[in-house]
Amino acid sequence: MNKIKLTIDGKVVSGYPNQTILEVASDNGIDIPHLCYHPKLSKSGQCRLCIVRIGGKMLKASCTELAMDGMNVVTEDEGIIAARKLVLGLLLQEGNHNCLYCEANGDCELQRYCRMHDMEPPSREIPFHEREVDYVSSNALRRNENVCILCGRCVRACGELQVSSIWGFAERGHRTHLIADDDRRIGESNCVKCGTCVQLCPTGALSFQPVLGKGLNWELSKESSICIYCGVGCKIDFYTNPQGQLVKAMGNDEGPNKGQLCVKGRFGFDFAQSPKRLSKPLVRKDGILSEASWKEALDFVAAGLTKIKEEHGPDAIAGLSSAKCTNEENYLMQKFMRAVVGTNNVDHCARL
Amino acid sequence: MTNSIGEIPLSEGYLVIGSNTTENHPVIGSMIKGQVQNQGKKLIVADPRRIELAQFADYYFPINPGTNIAILNGFMHVIVKENLYNKEFVEARCEGFEEMAQSLEKYTPEYVANICGIHKAGDIVEAARLMASLKPMALYYSMGITQFVSGVNGVKSTANLQMLLGNMGVEGGGVNPLRGQNNVQGACDMGALPATYPAYQPVASEENREKYEKAWGVKELSTKPGLTVVEIMNAAHAGDVKALYCMGENPIMSDPNQEHVIEALKKLDLLVVQDIFLTETAQYADVVLPSCSFLEKAGTATNTERRVQPMHRVLKPWPGAKDDWWIIEEIANRMGAGWTYNKPADIFEEIRKVTPSYAGITYKRIEKEAIQWPCPTESHPGTKVLHRESFGRGKGLFTAIEYTPPYEETDREYPLVLTTGRILQHFHTGTMTRNSRILDETVPEGWVEIHPNDASNFNFTNGEVISVSTRRGSIRIRVRVAERSKPGVIFLPFHFYESCANRLTVDCLDPVCKIPEYKVCSCKVEKISA
Ligand code: SF4
Ligand code: SF4
Ligand code: SF4
Ligand code: FES
Numbered sequence: 001m002n003k004i005k006l007t008i009d010g011k012v013v014s015g016y017p018n019q020t021i022l023e024v025a026s027d028n029g030i031d032i033p034h035l036c037y038h039p040k041l042s043k044s045g046q047c048r049l050c051i052v053r054i055g056g057k058m059l060k061a062s063c064t065e066l067a068m069d070g071m072n073v074v075t076e077d078e079g080i081i082a083a084r085k086l087v088l089g090l091l092l093q094e095g096n097h098n099c100l101y102c103e104a105n106g107d108c109e110l111q112r113y114c115r116m117h118d119m120e121p122p123s124r125e126i127p128f129h130e131r132e133v134d135y136v137s138s139n140a141l142r143r144n145e146n147v148c149i150l151c152g153r154c155v156r157a158c159g160e161l162q163v164s165s166i167w168g169f170a171e172r173g174h175r176t177h178l179i180a181d182d183d184r185r186i187g188e189s190n191c192v193k194c195g196t197c198v199q200l201c202p203t204g205a206l207s208f209q210p211v212l213g214k215g216l217n218w219e220l221s222k223e224s225s226i227c228i229y230c231g232v233g234c235k236i237d238f239y240t241n242p243q244g245q246l247v248k249a250m251g252n253d254e255g256p257n258k259g260q261l262c263v264k265g266r267f268g269f270d271f272a273q274s275p276k277r278l279s280k281p282l283v284r285k286d287g288i289l290s291e292a293s294w295k296e297a298l299d300f301v302a303a304g305l306t307k308i309k310e311e312h313g314p315d316a317i318a319g320l321s322s323a324k325c326t327n328e329e330n331y332l333m334q335k336f337m338r339a340v341v342g343t344n345n346v347d348h349c350a351r352l
Numbered sequence: 353m354t355n356s357i358g359e360i361p362l363s364e365g366y367l368v369i370g371s372n373t374t375e376n377h378p379v380i381g382s383m384i385k386g387q388v389q390n391q392g393k394k395l396i397v398a399d400p401r402r403i404e405l406a407q408f409a410d411y412y413f414p415i416n417p418g419t420n421i422a423i424l425n426g427f428m429h430v431i432v433k434e435n436l437y438n439k440e441f442v443e444a445r446c447e448g449f450e451e452m453a454q455s456l457e458k459y460t461p462e463y464v465a466n467i468c469g470i471h472k473a474g475d476i477v478e479a480a481r482l483m484a485s486l487k488p489m490a491l492y493y494s495m496g497i498t499q500f501v502s503g504v505n506g507v508k509s510t511a512n513l514q515m516l517l518g519n520m521g522v523e524g525g526g527v528n529p530l531r532g533q534n535n536v537q538g539a540c541d542m543g544a545l546p547a548t549y550p551a552y553q554p555v556a557s558e559e560n561r562e563k564y565e566k567a568w569g570v571k572e573l574s575t576k577p578g579l580t581v582v583e584i585m586n587a588a589h590a591g592d593v594k595a596l597y598c599m600g601e602n603p604i605m606s607d608p609n610q611e612h613v614i615e616a617l618k619k620l621d622l623l624v625v626q627d628i629f630l631t632e633t634a635q636y637a638d639v640v641l642p643s644c645s646f647l648e649k650a651g652t653a654t655n656t657e658r659r660v661q662p663m664h665r666v667l668k669p670w671p672g673a674k675d676d677w678w679i680i681e682e683i684a685n686r687m688g689a690g691w692t693y694n695k696p697a698d699i700f701e702e703i704r705k706v707t708p709s710y711a712g713i714t715y716k717r718i719e720k721e722a723i724q725w726p727c728p729t730e731s732h733p734g735t736k737v738l739h740r741e742s743f744g745r746g747k748g749l750f751t752a753i754e755y756t757p758p759y760e761e762t763d764r765e766y767p768l769v770l771t772t773g774r775i776l777q778h779f780h781t782g783t784m785t786r787n788s789r790i791l792d793e794t795v796p797e798g799w800v801e802i803h804p805n806d807a808s809n810f811n812f813t814n815g816e817v818i819s820v821s822t823r824r825g826s827i828r829i830r831v832r833v834a835e836r837s838k839p840g841v842i843f844l845p846f847h848f849y850e851s852c853a854n855r856l857t858v859d860c861l862d863p864v865c866k867i868p869e870y871k872v873c874s875c876k877v878e879k880i881s882a
Contacts, residue, residue, distance in 0.1 A: 139789075139790050139793050139794070140790050140794075159390075160386060160390055161382060161386065162382050163382050163385035163386045163389055163390075192378075192776060193790065193794065194378070194382075209790070210789075210790065223664045223665070223666045224662075224664055225646065225647065225662075225663045225664050225666050226534060226646075226653045226655070226661050226662075226663050227534060228533075228534045228646045228779075228784065229533075229534060229779045229784075229785075230376060230377050230378075230530075230531070230532060230533065230534060230779075231377065231530055231531025231532060231533060231534060231536060231537060231655055231656030232357065232377050232378075232379050232380055232530075232655060232656060233534060233653060233654075233655025233656065233657075233659060233661055234379055235661060238647065238666040240666065240667065244667065244668055246647070246666070246667065254722070255661070256356075256357045256358065256655060256657060256659060256722070257379045260379045260382060260383075261379065262378030262379055262776065263378075263776060263777055263790070263791065263794070264378075264776075264777065264778075264779060264785060264791065265379075267788060267790040267791060268779070268784060268785050268788045268790075268791050269647065269788060270787060270788040270789050270790075271628075271629075271645070271783070271784040271785070271787035271788050272628075272645040272646075272647045272648070272667060272670070273667070273670075274629075274787045276629055276630075276787065277628055277629065277642070277645075277670050277673065278627065278628060278629060278630060278640065278642035278643075278672070278673065279642055279670060279671050279672030279673060280642065280672050281639070281640065281641050281642060282630075282637075282639065282640040283638070283639050283640075284637070284638045284639070289635075289637070289640060294674070294682075297639055297641060298641075298679070298682045298683055298686060299686065300638075300639055301597075301622075301624050301639050301641075301683050301686075302683050302686030302687050303686075304595065304621075304622040304624075304638070304639075305595055305597070305622065305683070305687065306687055308594050308595045308621060308622060312594055314574070315574075315576070315578075315592075315593075316592065316593055316594040316595065317593070317594070317595045317596075317597070318578070318579060318584040318587070318588075318593045318595070318596050318597070319596070319597045319598075319599070320581065320584070320596065320597070320598040320599060320601040320603065321539055321544035321599055321600075321601075322539065322599050322600030322601050322676075323532075323533035323534070323535050323536040323538075323539045324533055324534065324535065324600050324646065325535065325539070325599065325600050325676050326535065326538070326646075326649060326650075326651030326652055326653055326663060326676075326677075326696065327535065327538040327539075327541070327542050327651060327652045327653065327654060327660070327700070327703065328651045328652065328677055328696040328699040328700055328703070329599070329651065329675075329676040329677045329680070330535070330538060330539040330542040330543075330544040331542040331543070331544075331550065331699060331702075331703050332676075332677050332680045332681065332684075332693075332699055333544060333599055333676075333680055334542060334543045334544045334545075334549075334550075335568065336680050336683070336684050336689075337578075337597075338549075338555075338564070338568075338573055338574070339564075339568045339570045339573065339689070340684045340687050340688075340689045341687075342572070342573075342574060343574055343578055344546050344547065344555050344574050344576060344577055344578030345546060345578035345579045345584060345593070346543075346544055346545070346546060346578060347544065347545060347546050347578070347579070347580050347581045347584065348536075348539045348544045348545075348581070348601065349533070349536075349581060349601055349606055
């Protein structure tokens, strides 16, 4: 494809003809503030935070305006900053943003842009309309419409990525609000709890139930692994708090899942910290499974297998490996059965 | 999968057969739905249940369980008869076409519609024409193709169709089996199979034997293929297998014909179970070894598109639990193995040496790159699409495949067809999902799905507890009246020990690959008198 050249903030950059200004800028490491835009979703041009100046004159939304060859774009000047502050000010005015009580504190795009633009608290002269809070209807998702900026990302996330089309907007003007299905609460809708909408919500308007009370966003550590529940192999960023508790699971954009997850990959991990977990080897003594030391249990197994091998031959022993274990463990299990026990009686549940 | 998940947007359409994708492989399900709903791609679905994807489909075929081969043959009959197949591809890349074409002759749309229980035979013709116009079309399937006594033939049929349409070796095409567990692919690649060493090298070959004896520094590896899961249980029952070492598996819940499995396990002299919970199977063990959950592990897993991905330690090991590899090594060394692996990376380095398709994959590379095997050298980028220039054996072989009915047919006593499967919120035997609050609360118990017609015949109301029996056993379970299943077919998820589906299933096997026929058996349903 032919490339185009344009100037952004005095720097000559190149892009493709079907790209928007914001896309070209971000490909070239230039960050233009934006809220309703998300690279995975269709463009709606709703929030106007991403305005830039084109050719020294017009202010345009860079997330919808196509980049053109020879264009001259400025992403920040006094006028642009004033316009952005106006946009942010209105959002603060319309909502009730108290970061102290918000799950997104420290991980909120609105908060970030407000700090970047040194925003003051809104005057409360214009009456503020209390909006709906739904903390209870779903065991997975909670919603606080008072911090919703109506960017519509959740609507598009559910419609375009998860393709369950649960969220929608109802009414107009300052009465605009989110509804699930045909005006139900989220817990009573057909929501499948994949959490895609929460992951893409720029504020704390949507959050996950289980994260409550588990700590501050900036204290969490992140490590990636692969979901255990199906062959898609979704890559997940797991967040843990300083106490070592699992706080949340977020889809990783580099994985085959491109950031998406299903309900199992999102919420299916309590088992790992369940008190029912085994923590001592058990050996059957007088018919009863009783606690034993690792040494005792391992000696028992090795002696038992050796004895059976000697008396009945290696084919009297079989091993079941596991499709939930790693490659390394599966490799070792089959090597153990073949090279140490001496039989090919090793299988796993591929067929089940 | 012959192709990659990332190619979903490159397909013009999809045939999904025997896969309830949005529940069992939900993220792939969403990607397909998105292409259909938002990009106008075409979708053809064949499944006994009116699954979610059926609502998005251009053509949906509610086929009788176990009739996949018939409908695939029906599509191919039309494609051959109307000359819609990809002649160039068939001539250049395949062989055996004539024979197969002949075998397709009798599979007229009417004949097939009759076998499959479809009302409109004309839809088969139209869907076949649509498929031929989609360049390329991707075919997705799952256990709904394989879990039959005719499972291997079902798989061959899917390949027949895709070769006929020239959809092999091209981006956005392919035959794409969706693997049900996160590392089934890897476990198979690693040789956790009775007949093959890593990378599917047959144990029966002398050459391979020598190769592995040398690599492992041992003598006298066995060239006799071993037993499969279900055969192991049968051998234990017969007293031929005396010891079973079971890592992370729960055969009492996952294997067919539960009674038989329990009897078999009881007969063992030594049952060792290595797991994170005291599972149903562990309760029969002589030794139980507590292992780490996947969140406490490091290593690699290989997904359904052959991508080898790194797993990292997210949580500290549960107090008292050990890594599975450590436990195996400890036992091996007590039996004189002399192994010296200190960490998963040591094992992976050995895997690379003995597994040609993994030779070019390193821990370092997969942190940054998405690599799909085969990847023979460190400079090889991996393989997104298989069979680009040729098939493993050279030319793609068409196989004439006849439809054969499932093992158990319905009769007066057992008039309904029982089919089993998974649901979105739970996994396999429930060990993990039922111990995760949100999932367990969302679906706390099992149910049996029955069509309203059947429900009214038997006078069942929604939510009533009834009994479901087969020749092997009987369970009590709540009824869910829904139009998803066909009349005459009932569906049972198998995650719940209280209403264990595998108490009912039949343990007959596909003669080649020994997969049990989970997807069909005949059953009866009865009211429980108060
Ligand atoms: S809930 Fe979040 S994503 Fe949805 S409109 Fe409000 S702020 Fe945007
Ligand atoms: S959790 Fe998933 S299904 Fe539910 S509303 Fe959000 S995106 Fe839609
Ligand atoms: S998150 Fe869902 S779709 Fe992804 S691997 Fe896990 S179970 Fe499969
Ligand atoms: S980000 Fe461009 S209008 Fe919202």
